[in-house]
Amino acid sequence: MQVYLDNNATTMVDPAVVEAMIPYFSEVYGNPNSLHRFGTASHPAITKAINQMYKGINASDKDDIIFTSCATESNNWVLKSVWIDKIVNGDKNHIVTSEIEHPSVLSTCRFLEEQGVKVTYLPVNDQGIVEAHTLRSFITDKTALVSIMWANNETGMIFPIKEMGEICKEKGVLFHTDAVQAVGKIPVDMQDVHVDFMSMSAHKFHGPKGIGALYIRNSQELTPLLHGGEHMGGRRSGTLNVPYIVGMGKAIELATENIAEKMASIRVKRDRLEDALLSQLSDVMVVGNRDNRTPNTILISIRGVEGEGMLWDLNNALIGASTGSACASEDLEANTVMLAIGADNELAHTGIRLSLSRFTTDEEIDYVIERFSTAVKRLRAISSSYAIVQPTPGGEAGECHIHH
Amino acid sequence: MAKNDLLGGSLWDQYSNKVTTLMNNPNNQGEITQEECDAAGHKLIVADFGAESCGDAVRLYWEVDPATDTIVNSKFKSFGCGTAIASSDMMAELCIGKTVQEAVKITNIDVEKSLRDDPETPAVPPQKMHCSVMAYDVIKKAAGLYLGVDESSFEDEIIVCECARVSLGTLREVIKLNDLKTIEQITDYTKAGGFCKSCIKPGGHEAREYYLVDILADVRREMDEEKMRSAADAGSHGDFEAMTLVQKIKAIDSVVDESIRQFLIMDGGNMEVIDIKDSPDYIDVYIRYLGACNGCASSSTGTLYAIEATLKEKLSQKIRVLPI
Numbered sequence: 178m179q180v181y182l183d184n185n186a187t188t189m190v191d192p193a194v195v196e197a198m199i200p201y202f203s204e205v206y207g208n209p210n211s212l213h214r215f216g217t218a219s220h221p222a223i224t225k226a227i228n229q230m231y232k233g234i235n236a237s238d239k240d241d242i243i244f245t246s247c248a249t250e251s252n253n254w255v256l257k258s259v260w261i262d263k264i265v266n267g268d269k270n271h272i273v274t275s276e277i278e279h280p281s282v283l284s285t286c287r288f289l290e291e292q293g294v295k296v297t298y299l300p301v302n303d304q305g306i307v308e309a310h311t312l313r314s315f316i317t318d319k320t321a322l323v324s325i326m327w328a329n330n331e332t333g334m335i336f337p338i339k340e341m342g343e344i345c346k347e348k349g350v351l352f353h354t355d356a357v358q359a360v361g362k363i364p365v366d367m368q369d370v371h372v373d374f375m376s377m378s379a380h381k382f383h384g385p386k387g388i389g390a391l392y393i394r395n396s397q398e399l400t401p402l403l404h405g406g407e408h409m410g411g412r413r414s415g416t417l418n419v420p421y422i423v424g425m426g427k428a429i430e431l432a433t434e435n436i437a438e439k440m441a442s443i444r445v446k447r448d449r450l451e452d453a454l455l456s457q458l459s460d461v462m463v464v465g466n467r468d469n470r471t472p473n474t475i476l477i478s479i480r481g482v483e484g485e486g487m488l489w490d491l492n493n494a495l496i497g498a499s500t501g502s503a504c505a506s507e508d509l510e511a512n513t514v515m516l517a518i519g520a521d522n523e524l525a526h527t528g529i530r531l532s533l534s535r536f537t538t539d540e541e542i543d544y545v546i547e548r549f550s551t552a553v554k555r556l557r558a559i560s561s562s563y564a565i566v567q568p569t570p571g572g573e574a575g576e577c578h579i580h581h
Numbered sequence: 582m583a584k585n586d587l588l589g590g591s592l593w594d595q596y597s598n599k600v601t602t603l604m605n606n607p608n609n610q611g612e613i614t615q616e617e618c619d620a621a622g623h624k625l626i627v628a629d630f631g632a633e634s635c636g637d638a639v640r641l642y643w644e645v646d647p648a649t650d651t652i653v654n655s656k657f658k659s660f661g662c663g664t665a666i667a668s669s670d671m672m673a674e675l676c677i678g679k680t681v682q683e684a685v686k687i688t689n690i691d692v693e694k695s696l697r698d699d700p701e702t703p704a705v706p707p708q709k710m711h712c713s714v715m716a717y718d719v720i721k722k723a724a725g726l727y728l729g730v731d732e733s734s735f736e737d738e739i740i741v742c743e744c745a746r747v748s749l750g751t752l753r754e755v756i757k758l759n760d761l762k763t764i765e766q767i768t769d770y771t772k773a774g775g776f777c778k779s780c781i782k783p784g785g786h787e788a789r790e791y792y793l794v795d796i797l798a799d800v801r802r803e804m805d806e807e808k809m810r811s812a813a814d815a816g817s818h819g820d821f822e823a824m825t826l827v828q829k830i831k832a833i834d835s836v837v838d839e840s841i842r843q844f845l846i847m848d849g850g851n852m853e854v855i856d857i858k859d860s861p862d863y864i865d866v867y868i869r870y871l872g873a874c875n876g877c878a879s880s881s882t883g884t885l886y887a888i889e890a891t892l893k894e895k896l897s898q899k900i901r902v903l904p905i
Contacts, residue, residue, distance in 0.1 A: 225640060371660045483636065485662035489593070519723035526636040559610045559666060561640040561658035562633055569726045574638065 179495035184381075185330050185358060185474060185532035186499055190424070191383040197427040198385065205479065209409060209417045219419045223241050226426025230390060231309070233429035234375070235366040241393040244422050245415045248357045249281035251376035251391040252324075254402040254413075255353045256285045259322045261400050264294055269321035273297045275307045277514050278326055279355055286324075301517050302486070303574050305332045307467050309340035316344070322351045327359035327375075327556070331514040331530055333474025334465045342371035352424040361432035362471045364442065364507035367392060374399070377429075383534070384428030386422035432535075439535050444472035446542050451475050453546040458553055462524065464515070473533040478515070478524040479553055481562030487529050490552035496545055499530045595706040596664070597698040599671075599806075604663035609673035611656045613642040622646075624651060626727050634789075637661045639669050643676065643882045645727055664705050664712040666720035668692050672716035685724045685735050689713040690746055710744035711777035711786060715741040741791045744776030749791060756800040761842065764793050783891045822864070829857050833866060836895045841888055850874030852888070855905060864899045866892065880904065 179248050185559070201222060207215030209223060230242045245251045256272070261378025263269045269407055271414065274286055276298040286296045297315045299307045308324055316323065323345050328335045338354055345352035359365055361382025367375070375392040393399060393412075397523040432439070432574055460480035484500035491498050531545070557563050568574075596604075618625040624645045631638040636779050638661065644654040654678040657669040671692050677686045688841040692713045695702035705712070725732035739749040755761065755770050769777045774793050778784035782794045812825045821832060833854050858865045868888070875881050881904065889902040 406850055481633070481660060483661050483665070485602075486666065489663045492593075493605065526633065559607065560662045561629070561638045564612055564627075564640050564658040566614055566627055566642065568627045568629045568640065569625070570723060572626070572627040572726050574632050 182531040198420040198424040229430040233433040247389040248376045248378035252281040258400040263321035266331040273323045324353040325355040333471040347370045365419040366411035379425035382432040447496045475531045481560040482556045494548040600667040603667035603670045607670035629721040655789040664709045668713040671683040689717040707776045742773035742780045745772035747773035
């Protein structure tokens with residue numbers, strides 16, 4: 178058996194989505210902007226996808242949902258264009274974000290800092306979320322934009338977006354949320370929250386890679402990131418990626434219809450897995466209150482077991498999981514979320530993320546429970562953290578030599 | 582960046598078969614107890630390096646025969662990724678049968694080379710080299726404990742890049758000899774900074790005492806100073822073309838003072854040196870006429886030739902004088 182538990186990284190494309198996309202490669206292939214029948218033949222499918230998107234997040238017809246190439250593009254678009262509109266060509270100079278955003282937000286913010294923009298990186302609490310009152314205290318009359326994720330990719334923790342939206346509305350500050358980990362996993366209702374811009378990505382909810390979207394409340398102004406042939410009403414140029422737009426529409430429909438039932442079904446499996454790991458293993462910790470998490474995510478810390486070593490053993494057992502910890506990532510840093518929530522430093526290199534999907538089965542969960550424990554036992558047997566014979570006097574480890 | 586870097590490749594695919602085999606089944610994993618050593622009349626040495634909070638920790642066990650200082654058995658425990666496990670295992674393996682004095686000479690590079698499947702292909706990708714550095718550090722620590730000396734006494738030079746084991750002395754020499762100007766050049770010439778990158782500048786994986794950026798800046802500054810000193814020496818020996826700009830201006834001024842200015846003043850005029858520009862063929866001296874010289878018909882003909890001829894004779898044939 179092989180089990181894919183890395184659905185926060187990407188998901189399997191639902192076969193029903195693939196099926197919906199197929200005609201738009203070699204049958205209906207005209208450019209939707211062409212006047213002839215080859216072009217216009219794609220219009221019904223695009224219109225359907227647009228409707229599916231608006232319904233999926235309950236957007237108003239006054240709002241815009243613009244298809245992009247990915248959420249990284251959507252995030253770059255908002256940050257860079259608000260910079261141009263409100264800072265370069267306006268009197269603002271400040272952006273507020275959090276310290277645990279996705280790299281497409283954090284790296285862009287660092288780039289903007291190099292251009293002279295002041296950026297505040299809000300801290301998270303021990304649950305790994307930014308508290309709304311923290312946000313309030315950092316907004317100034319120079320703040321152009323607040324950009325806070327809806328749910329975190331590592332922990333699954335859900336941020337108080339409704340409250341934050343109200344604060345931004347009250348302060349007259351633009352509010353962007355990277356909802357990549359929220360859309361399709363939890364209910365997202367744009368008429369219930371005050372959000373100006375929201376980034377989405379199809380491949381996180383069983384759609385194809387290479388397509389995302391940006392929600393823009395009330396069709397408000399935002400200088401384009403991509404200039405060109407004035408596609409999508411001039412907001413985002415580039416020939417419409419028809420099959421992928423169709424796929425994204427189908428995927429959001431499948432993910433959001435009866436979402437409460439889907440969530441409940443995933444949650445039951447996630448909780449069973451989490452309970453089993455917590456009860457079978459000693460010295461383990463799960464980050465964040467389960468009730469305030471996306472229902473598919475577990476970030477578990479296993480004392481004495483380094484993250485990449487654990488991934489290696491899980492991979493040998495044909496289980497795909499992930500870690501942001503030390504050895505696994507190319508930049509060799511400790512798990513930033515773990516450090517941010519102030520977790521014991523010793524646990525910062527031991528985080529393993531298991532993320533389920535609606536395709537995860539009970540048999541797969543049983544298998545993971547068994548193999549996960551086997552891996553922990555093997556690695557703890559090797560681990561110096563569980564060694565019995567103590568160092569010769571003078572042979573103890575000195576100060577940590579690694580820079581965080 | 583180029584075609585082969587676009588995908589980045591899988592970290593794990595770059596491990597040698599030996600590394601993956603030892604990751605899955607380390608041979609020397611485990612502990613040696615005091616009782617075992619006592620029974621054989623041997624000495625037990627246990628040394629730790631790193632910590633869980635660093636992301637890497639290793640504990641090395643040696644059973645040493647005090648009669649010969651030979652390490653008769655060696656084991657390890659490791660909190661670390663697979664590479665750390667494999668390199669710790671190889672380290673323990675390499676220690677067995679050696680005397681403590683011999684074991685100290687085992688470096689992380691020896692460990693890495695022993696993990697290669699073929700001599701030409703690295704056993705681990707560059708960013709994993711630092712995992713093997715701990716093996717070297719913990720051996721030194723164990724040897725220090727056994728011999729009762731400070732572990733730093735085993736290191737006779739300052740190692741700046743631990744992954745590639747490049748010393749401060751080597752780096753300084755290579756920068757100077759090859760006139761290196763960038764960190765990339767240093768990495769190309771010495772491999773330093775090509776692995777975990779901690780030694781390039783502060784803020785990397787681990788804090789270091791020396792960073793390549795500082796060493797490069799220091800050596801470049803020293804090289805510039807040296808150049809200026811030799812230019813100054815050249816100046817005092819009268820080699821005009823080797824002089825620095827300031828020295829050239831001074832030398833021209835002194836020739837002007839000695840041999841030219843008095844004649845200009847006699848006619849109610851004067852001149853000043855504005856700038857000097859060096860090119861491969863000429864040294865252009867820009868001057869400005871003052872007083873009566875300014876606008877005098879001869880200032881662009883006879884007087885100018887006289888000034889230029891004097892400077893050419895006294896300083897360099899490459900001089901051209903240009904009034905502005």
